[in-house]
Amino acid sequence: MSGRDPDRRRTLLDAADRVIRREGPEASMAAIAAEAGITKPILYRHFGDKSGLYQALANRHVRTVVDLLRQQFEQTGTDLRGRARSTITAYLDMIAANLSLYRFLFHRAGAEDSRTHSQMTAIVRSLGEELGEVIAAASEGLGPVRAQVLGHAFVGMVQATGDWWLEHPEVDRTEVVESLVGVIVAAMSSATASLR
Structure with missing residues (x-):
């Protein structure tokens, strides 16, 4: 399962870090997904849900x-x-x-x-x-x-x-x-x- 790939998770967390640092604490999940070059459902799939990403x-x-x-x-x-x-x-x-x-x-x-x-x-x-x-x-x-x-x-x-x-x-x-x-x-x- 792709959600278990540690390199991919690291890349997605790097994207989340960049967006949060750039846009502040109100950064959206859509912006994080866009930064990573994926859709929001795919972002959630890697972490289970928004809670998993948090x-x-x-x-x-x-x-x-x-x-x-x-x-x-x-x-x-x-x-x-x-x-x-x-x-x-x-x-x-x-x-x-x-x-x-x-x-x-x-x-x-x-x-x-x-x-x-x-x-x-x-x-x-x-x-x-x-x-x-x-x-x-x-x-x-x-x-x-x-x-x-x-x-x-x-x-x-x-x-x-x-x-x-x-x-x-x-x-x-x-x-x-x-x-x-x-x-x-x-x-x-x-x-x-x-x-x-």
């Missing part, structure tokens, strides 16, 4: 983001402030550089398709869980529940602030990063101080 795009891009953020936060030999700063900077740089794709995946596709929304939510949740585990391991005596609460709070805060910042390009990225880092460091300091 999920293939999400898998392609979100895993890249997750891997980058994981590398940044797991840097050894760097204090919490430095790791938070490099992770948040990398995240904001990535969403700003891929604005149309970010808005397509996190806003349009998630709003139109419940499976894609569930997938994106699960990825954000897994980032919170991972960060909670890192916090628990790095903070002696901080219980696993408290570490998980902080991990999810930090991920949600950075994502929501990133969305706000994209709507306010006049705000300097460094100010946003340092404000977020300050909140994270203060929350961690408060959490560990309360254990003493």
